[in-house]
Amino acid sequence: MNSPDFQLAFATLIASPQLCKQAIADEPSVFDQFALTEKEKTRLRSVLRQKGMSICCSLYRMNRITPLYTQLTQTATLLGDELITLAEEFWESYPDSSLQFKEEVLAFGQFLLAKLEVGTLKFPYLQEILRLELAINELSYTPAIIEKTVHFDYDIVAILLAMDRGTLQTERLQKVQVAYKVYLEEQTLKLALL
Amino acid sequence: MDNTNEKLGVGLLYNASLPEYLEHNIEQVDYIEIIPDMFWSDEGRNAYPRFVDLPQWRHQLNWMAKQVPLVAHNIGMSLGTLNYFDKGYIQFMKEMNESYRFRWHSDHLSFIKLPTKGPHDHNAGIAIPVPYDKDYLAMLREKISFITEQIELPFLIENNVYFVEYPDQDYSETDFINQLVSTNDQANILLDIHNLYANSVNHKLKARQYIDELRMDKVVEMHIAGGNEMGGMYMDSHAGPCPDEVWELLDYAVSKAPNLRGITFEFHESYFPLLRFDGLNKQIEMAKAIWNKYTLQPYYHELA
Structure with a gap:
């Protein structure tokens, strides 16, 4: 089941390259701000490391x-x-x-x-x-x-x-x-x- | 007049650089596609009136409506946003349609707005594709049903351009779109050929296979455009003329789309100096050549 928080987290990351770097270096400090399922965390983890995120x-x-x-x-x-x-x-x-x-x-x-x-x-x-x-x-x-x-x-x-x-x-x-x-x-x- | 299956031909997506071109070349286009959001200011959910006309823009819109058929291409429904549906916006679109008699209308398979407590929604800045999952499919079907019940027009969903891919989705993009339009006669597809081309460049997607997998009988409109490279990826920037690959894909796609009603050329207004009148006419002529090649042939009508 997908959550609105996934959309909020993704949009927040897109708005802040600094937050993207922080999420890669210290994932809980960013992901824990949102109510994400494990599947959604896996997705964000993946997209953060893709060339297209920048x-x-x-x-x-x-x-x-x-x-x-x-x-x-x-x-x-x-x-x-x-x-x-x-x-x-x-x-x-x-x-x-x-x-x-x-x-x-x-x-x-x-x-x-x-x-x-x-x-x-x-x-x-x-x-x-x-x-x-x-x-x-x-x-x-x-x-x-x-x-x-x-x-x-x-x-x-x-x-x-x-x-x-x-x-x-x-x-x-x-x-x-x-x-x-x-x-x-x-x-x-x-x-x-x- | 019943416009249900009227085939329009080749049109342009309206932008602020076009008034002078259209004034002198209106006979070149079979229709004009507009982004309705450009013609009013949204004052926020609690404001009355919420949508305020921008007189100069509406003057231009009224002139265009007298010349050629209009089609609406929305950017503000944000269909993919969970727990959110701006019915006030849909109601206003209904009123716009009553004034301008759009032949069809469309929006994207993505989310761009996120609800806030304030009068305005947060704008994510870019259209973010939805994950192709079962719960998104159910949510989108429900929203599209509401739209088609409220506004008695074909409603088209546009395929996304995307720069990141979600792992572990329930459906492929074509399967997701096919299922989305399969249960509603008024739900159809806007196949953006340039988005498809960009995805094929950036993600090694096989564009012809994508077309083969898609419900092409549900494709009512196609978009074509140009793009350019940024940061090692190919962008859907609407940067002037279409590349050769887009023309080849368009030819292939049109040959398989028996219910196609229009091909729309999109360009960003900042690229008008690159195209100018002659360049725009050339793009339209090239699109018309493909349009005529298939829509004038008897077998094409048999397919339809």
């Missing part, structure tokens, strides 16, 4: 990074190589993903904003870019909301233009309190200074 782990990571790349394109550009490190930290702290784009993007955005807030992440202009892209995410998936007012500490248009030129890291933008109306027209982003 493919499953990679596919999981690819499918979780896709919403972030798709909806937070400028954030991803700004973070560069740091994105993967931060995404992995996020996945560890937020393992129960629905993979609904809206929720996944919002949760990752809030995770980054919280790190910026307490100062464990320091990235110039990231807060502005995140505020903008989280607003776009909400507009994209919540048809009842047709526009958002977003407040920035630096002029978001100047940031976007500098990113477009590839000069954001070398430019020193003036700190200024501004608000924009953000809306989508034919799926194209529109910004109106308030």
Whole structure:
């Protein structure tokens, strides 16, 4: 008789290559977290040692990074190589993903904003870019909301233009309190200074 | 109109790169297959309304529905999850079908969602094949019966691509699928030729033998696609054009599938720059050549 815990254990292992390594090195420390039959333990023992298990782990990571790349394109550009490190930290702290784009993007955005807030992440202009892209995410998936007012500490248009030129890291933008109306027209982003 | 046995021909699985292509090439496709989950946002089990339209997407869907027949390919039923069945999702699919009159609908022989206490289910990130065991067979039969009772359409189960194999299963994959569809007239098979090819590369599975063992009279749709290599395995990545081996397998499979109603080409939208309009038309033409080779021959109809 198969148990729901087998499915939970398999999914948990796919989400964590570190846990896979731990299960191979110290099986009870992982398997005993689940109510598994001997047959199910035999199956997990087998799949953990198959080449395809690392493919499953990679596919999981690819499918979780896709919403972030798709909806937070400028954030991803700004973070560069740091994105993967931060995404992995996020996945560890937020393992129960629905993979609904809206929720996944919002949760990752809030995770980054919280790190910026307490100062464990320091990235110039990231807060502005995140505020903008989280607003776009909400507009994209919540048809009842047709526009958002977003407040920035630096002029978001100047940031976007500098990113477009590839000069954001070398430019020193003036700190200024501004608000924009953000809306989508034919799926194209529109910004109106308030 | 009774569409019960209507043969459609060759179609495309819709993705976000296709609107411009379809606008200029709609006559190339006999039908469009959609993943319904792309057209709304699921706000969670306790939300009302739970499923919220995404207007731009629905606008595109409404346009497509006026042009060609539609077929639904689900990714969200998670039929293989034990102690879980999202009847609210099935109810919404029923409403979608009433609006769009899908010719058939389908989902995978796997689990991807795991229930949580929260409004959203945990998503496992990849479709994990079910073990081919007796209790899974019984559970899946029950769920498929519910689906076919609720939505009066042929419901197709797709064969998996898999990267790990479970030891000591009660059935082979073909035996499991055959038994799954044997007791329900509306339960049929979506044979993904590229999944079969990937499994043959990765696990030394004999693809033609698999086709010989499968209830080919129950195959209503076939999927074809391209793939690529990653980490020493061949991936079902829908990476552009079909490899030669997939065309050969498709030819063999179509020759044995008297009730086949459609062949669907799938590609991931990120590979559109590789295919472009000409590349897509070429894949469709090649599939149509195989479709016509068998469906236009008299003996094929005798088989049916």
